[in-house]
Amino acid sequence: MMASKSKLKLFDFTMIVVSLVIGMGIFRTPLNVAKASPDSFLFFAAWIAGGLVALCGALTYAEIGSRLPVTGGYYKIFSYAYHPSIAFAINCLILVSNAASLAGVALVGGEYITGIFIPLSKELSWMNVAANAQYIQTIQIIIAISAIVIFYGVNLLGLKMSAKTQTVLTVIKISLILLLITPIFFASPVASQDIITHAVHPGFMEYLKAFGIGLVAVSFTYGGYQQTINFGAEVDNPSKNIPRGIFLGIAIIIGLYLTINYAYIKVIGFEEMKQSNNIAAIMASKLFGINAERILSGFLFLSVLAYVNVLLMSNPRVMYAMSEDKILPAIFKKRNNKTAVLTISLSVFAAMCALIVFWAKKFDTILSFTIFLDSFGMALSAGTIFILRKKTAHLNNTGIYIMKWYPLLPIIFISAYLFVAISLLINETELSLKGLAVLIGFIALFFAVKYVRRKKTINA
Secondary structure (H helix, E strand, C coil): CHHHHHHCCCCHHHHHHHHHHCCHHHHHHHHHHHHHHCCCCHHHHHHHHHHHHHHHHHHHHHHHHHHHCCCCCHHHHHHHHHCCHHHHHHHHHHHHHHHHHHHHHHHHEEEEEEHHHCCCCHCCCCCCCHHHHHHHHHHHHHCCCCCCCHHHHHHCCEEEEEHHHHHHHHHHHHHHHHHCCCHHHCCCCCCCCCCCCCCCCCCCCHHHHHHHHHHHHHHHHCCHHHHHHHHHHHEECHHHHHHHHHHHHHHHEEEHHHHHHHHHHHHHCEEEEEEEECCCHHHHHHHHCHHHHHHHHHHHHHHHHHHHHHHHHHHHHHHHHHCCCCCCCCHHHCCCCCCCCCCCHHHHHEEEHHHHHCCCCHHHHHHHHHHHHHHHHHHHHHHHHHHHHHCCCCHCCCCCCCCCCHHHHHHHHHHHHHHHHHHHHCCCCCHHHHHHHHHHHHHHHHHHHHHHHHHHHCCC
């Protein structure tokens, strides 16, 4: 049992929620949502809808976390409510997709920081184009792996150290976003550009399809908060602080996302956004001049570090829970006696991230792949609330958090993610089918391992 003084307080937990959600997405996905939207009205509608869905999910997970406040809760809820094979398959996919996401984001961070230290790297005359590209890529890989190694070391020092580090990085990240929303107060709107535009509307099905495509990118940008229930047993007074931390964190995120998107359109213009690959850099350049791009790159790299740190904090706890259920070997439960760090799980996950850095070159493809799989994970995990309410009815009136508007909120949340999955299946059919094949493969692996273990037991 972890001592109370070592547990996460409300502020630290709230910052973890914010960090899990606000990654690089808000600096990239508005481009995707704008491309999918025929007008800025639908653009904002997608962001508002995504925020409401996130709130429904946050409150659902708040009750799930209060009813089952254990380390590795995101794995435990699958194991507790469904068949262990589902728990194994979904969480293996989540671990792989999280590692790939971390690796990809770390590489993006390498690209940003390279622009600061080697600003003329693309124009080096002493190398040919191919060699120059290889040289830059090597530097970016070294930077990405270095970020993973550094925060692997930070997490080895213990939960409190990594949590405090996360708080500092999160404050920097929020400061960057606040900097980018300043044009709302003093910048003039781009010429001939209204904030809310209404184009000639396509047919209903085309409009619905566009909304679905936009919601895919929005869902990714809002995603991540469900991982907070992995800290259920490590939060001080979980029955109160888990729901409070999630609610406060999501409320902060919604406010920041809507405001920064308003600022993007005001300064850049809705149509130009559709052609802008680096929206945040363009925003900084238009507001503060060309040199602001370098400063912004530094801040974005710190945002990457926050994302790297928080995933290194959360994912080893899932591996711990899987080990407790004897899905993974017992060694994954090993903790350091002094720091209580899950040393083996942390080391394996960090190594997985570092290895993926070498081949995670198509970041957007990886994200689309993982979002499709995450849609199943989100819908299934949220659905456990219906089972948990029956199995843990004895906890009612004991001080645990119980959401209002049940069962409407979880139904809205589950329906939204099924809609996202269908949108991806229609628009990214081949990629989605590969995702289903991987899911089925992990389920088959579970039963294959179980069969081998049973056979060894019989022959023993």
